Amino acid sequence: MKRTKITDLFNPELIGKEVCVMGWVRTRRGNKHVQFIALNDGSTVKNVQIVFDMAQFTDDQLKPITTGSSIKVDGVLVESMGKGQSVEVQAKSLEIFGTADPESYPLQKKGHTLEFLREKAHLRPRTNTFGAILRVRSALAFAIHKFFQERGFFYLNTPLITGSDCEGAGAMFQVTTLDLNNLPKCEDGKVDYSADFFGKPTALTVSGQLEGELGATALGAIYTFGPTFRAENSNTPRHLSEFWMIEPEVAFFDIADNMDLAEDFIKYCIAYALDHCKDDIDFLAEHYDPELVERLKFVLDNEFVRLTYTEGVKILEESGHKFEFPVYWGADLQSEHERFLVEEHFKKPVILTDYPKEIKAFYMKLNEDGKTVRAMDVLFPKIGEIIGGSEREENYDKLSKRIEELDIPMKDMWWYLDTRRFGTVPHAGFGLGFERLVLFVTGMTNIRDVIPFPRTPNNAEF
Ligand code: ATP
Ligand code: MN
Numbered sequence: 001m002k003r004t005k006i007t008d009l010f011n012p013e014l015i016g017k018e019v020c021v022m023g024w025v026r027t028r029r030g031n032k033h034v035q036f037i038a039l040n041d042g043s044t045v046k047n048v049q050i051v052f053d054m055a056q057f058t059d060d061q062l063k064p065i066t067t068g069s070s071i072k073v074d075g076v077l078v079e080s081m082g083k084g085q086s087v088e089v090q091a092k093s094l095e096i097f098g099t100a101d102p103e104s105y106p107l108q109k110k111g112h113t114l115e116f117l118r119e120k121a122h123l124r125p126r127t128n129t130f131g132a133i134l135r136v137r138s139a140l141a142f143a144i145h146k147f148f149q150e151r152g153f154f155y156l157n158t159p160l161i162t163g164s165d166c167e168g169a170g171a172m173f174q175v176t177t178l179d180l181n182n183l184p185k186c187e188d189g190k191v192d193y194s195a196d197f198f199g200k201p202t203a204l205t206v207s208g209q210l211e212g213e214l215g216a217t218a219l220g221a222i223y224t225f226g227p228t229f230r231a232e233n234s235n236t237p238r239h240l241s242e243f244w245m246i247e248p249e250v251a252f253f254d255i256a257d258n259m260d261l262a263e264d265f266i267k268y269c270i271a272y273a274l275d276h277c278k279d280d281i282d283f284l285a286e287h288y289d290p291e292l293v294e295r296l297k298f299v300l301d302n303e304f305v306r307l308t309y310t311e312g313v314k315i316l317e318e319s320g321h322k323f324e325f326p327v328y329w330g331a332d333l334q335s336e337h338e339r340f341l342v343e344e345h346f347k348k349p350v351i352l353t354d355y356p357k358e359i360k361a362f363y364m365k366l367n368e369d370g371k372t373v374r375a376m377d378v379l380f381p382k383i384g385e386i387i388g389g390s391e392r393e394e395n396y397d398k399l400s401k402r403i404e405e406l407d408i409p410m411k412d413m414w415w416y417l418d419t420r421r422f423g424t425v426p427h428a429g430f431g432l433g434f435e436r437l438v439l440f441v442t443g444m445t446n447i448r449d450v451i452p453f454p455r456t457p458n459n460a461e462f
Pocket of ligand 1: 388436
């Protein structure tokens with residue numbers, strides 16, 4: 001008999017019909033007359049109850065079935081009398097795929113801490129919590145492609161291994177096949193990279209943006225969606241060493257177009273999750289974050305506040321609030337500052353623009369004041385920065401001057417400057433950290449809990 005996924009069982013048309021279900025046992029309880037198994041197959045956060053009439057089964061048949069075991073059951077789907085479930089399966093036959101020794105299976109009881117589950121990241125997808133998070137994550141990934149594809153953006157794959165050390169977004173992981181215990185040296189004592197795999201130093205990418213600009217200035221509008229690596233030693237609940245980033249880049253866009261796109265995009269993703277992941281979001285709200293649904297709807301229903309960095313800093317300075325890090329014009333804003341603007345002052349998502357050029361990347365378009373650049377950061381409640389973007393400097397001379405001022409090693413970057421030499425156009429784009437979006441939508445508070453296998457300093461297990 002063909003298997004029915006548990007998510008498809010909650011269908012009135014199936015009542016009274018024979019079904020076959022397979023999954024992992026969450027709990028088994030009962031007495032010598034009747035036994036109940038709560039079964040989950042990962043297709044939904046809901047378990048289905050399997051009822052065993054012990055006149056038809058022996059104790060010995062059911063005894064090996066402990067939490068974590070995998071089974072197959074054929075039976076009849078009936079309306080359930082018990083509270084908390086609408087249907088149940090009355091078992092006719094049972095097959096055990098695999099048992100799970102209760103002495104060693106770590107997910108015995110409900111209510112493990114998230115910290116404990118991080119150490120069991122190989123099994124945590126089997127918990128309700130991580131099942132819900134991973135399904136939401138998957139839905140959001142689909143929503144992202146859908147949003148851009150429906151608007152005529154092309155999906156561009158940018159390289160993960162890069163030969164340029166000026167992407168500018170963070171510290172890089174070096175990629176090498178050299179024997180670190182026996183490095184080839186040049187006459188001056190430095191490592192001879194001509195002997196390395198690519199004949200020069202290479203690293204994992206920190207951003208696909210520069211190549212994204214090549215795509216946008218040819219195809220018009222592109223987006224990337226891929227892994228990104230940052231060797232920052234920042235042990236925060238919002239930073240990973242390996243994370244996924246979405247980077248749209250659009251020709252003929254200015255910063256206002258870019259802000260509109262960012263706001264539409266993020267609202268679309270949140271609305272998609274609310275529409276398609278209701279059970280999972282409700283589960284997460286119930287167990288972790290009672291205000292979750294309200295917060296998500298609030299973002300959908302409100303226009304993001306747009307103001308300049310200069311105005312934002314003024315508000316922070318005049319707030320009288322004691323911050324851990326000082327705030328003044330020219331300071332890079334910390335998460336506490338960003339969250340104050342969003343959570344305390346405006347009580348809405350905020351897009352902050354026109355940052356001092358010193359604290360932003362070299363490729364951002366210089367404003368007429370000569371001091372600020374057309375950067376835009378989208379700031380969210382509980383998260384702080386969720387998106388960072390800008391209008392790009394399209395003027396060859398201005399860009400070259402900036403590169404010289406900052407002493408950026410551009411020898412490997414001639415191809416980037418070619419976009420400004422040949423048919424340059426105004427263009428803009430941004431980067432959304434996928435895990436920060438998943439954090440926001442699931443109401444989780446630690447980024448390690450929204451990616452299946454987190455990589456952070458001193459942690460690359462699984
Ligand atoms: P932050 O100030 O939070 O470190 P950033 O300024 O380094 O962020 P960008 O370089 O603009 O961030 O990257 C674009 C987006 O990527 C950010 O808005 C954020 O959503 C995400 N992001 C950046 N660094 C990380 C990280 N280490 N882990 C997860 N997401 C990240
Ligand atoms: Mn950073």
